[in-house]
Structures are given as C-alpha cells and as structure tokens.
Amino acid sequence: MRPCKPSRKNKDLTYKTFTDKQNKLQEKRFASIPFDKRLVFVPHCMRNTTFCAAEEKGSYYVCSECSGCEINKISKLVKKLNYQTLCILKGSRTIEKIIKEQKPKAIVGIACFFEGYQAFKTLEDKDVAVQFVPLKKDGCVNTNVDIWKAEEILRYEN
Ligand code: SF4
Numbered sequence: 001m002r003p004c005k006p007s008r009k010n011k012d013l014t015y016k017t018f019t020d021k022q023n024k025l026q027e028k029r030f031a032s033i034p035f036d037k038r039l040v041f042v043p044h045c046m047r048n049t050t051f052c053a054a055e056e057k058g059s060y061y062v063c064s065e066c067s068g069c070e071i072n073k074i075s076k077l078v079k080k081l082n083y084q085t086l087c088i089l090k091g092s093r094t095i096e097k098i099i100k101e102q103k104p105k106a107i108v109g110i111a112c113f114f115e116g117y118q119a120f121k122t123l124e125d126k127d128v129a130v131q132f133v134p135l136k137k138d139g140c141v142n143t144n145v146d147i148w149k150a151e152e153i154l155r156y157e158n
Contacts, residue, residue: 015113059094
C-alpha cells in the first residue's frame, strides 16, 4: 500500500508551526535592530494589477502609493518609521540578491506560509533577524494580509 501524501492542510500546519517558532525565536533580536536597518518584503500578488503604478527596480517593484491595495498603507507606515525600504518581490528567488545589495540587519516578510517557510530556511545562515506575517488570503492574485498584524510587527522595538 502506498503511503498517503500529506494534504495541503497538513503541510500548511507544518509551515505555520515552523514559522511561528522562528518568529518567537527571532522577535527580541528583530526588535533591537534600528528601523533604518530593516527591509520589508511583500509579494507582488498583493498588488491590484488593474491600477498598480509601482515602479520597477530590477528584481523588485517600489509602491507608488496609488491606494489600489493594502501595500499603500504598509508603504506609508514604513516611510514614517524610517525603514530602509519596502520591496515588492517579483519572486522569492530575488531575496538573496536584494540582501546582498542592501545589507539589512532585519527583515519583515509578508507571504504565504510556504514562502515564509522557504525564506526562513534561505536566511538561516545570514546575519539577519526575520519576522514573518502570513497572508490572510493567499493564492496567486489579489492576496491580502491582516493589516493590523503587519503594522504591529513593523512597529516592534525594544
Ligand atoms: S498601492 Fe502600490 S502596490 Fe498597490 S496597486 Fe498601488 S502602486 Fe501598486
């Protein structure tokens, strides 16, 4: 008899358990990093592609704050707090390239549980503290996040 394949629900639970644990482990270190040494990564699937006027900057986009999606609020808060920058990722493969270029000490990553899990794995040998915010609605288009949760994490400081 063939073993059962893990269901999507079981996999998501595994990724959730892992990312929750990493968030807890890295929370204090993250909070000690000055805002201007922190980057924010958001996925391109959160953009409202009907209106989006984000500017392309090589491997990522920069939000033009057109109010077409929730990234607008995140971008405004990130600027107010003086974060290093907010990158709308074209794909998770660009994370390492951006880190090499911008050398942040901390990252807030908004993504689905699978991408969050992958990002923690990719960054485990880098000198960077990570906090992950899961998407409230995932998929490939029109995704969104719990904006209150995202704002709470963005504001973390000791
Ligand atoms: S708020 Fe930013 S990311 Fe969202 S649709 Fe407008 S320019 Fe694009």
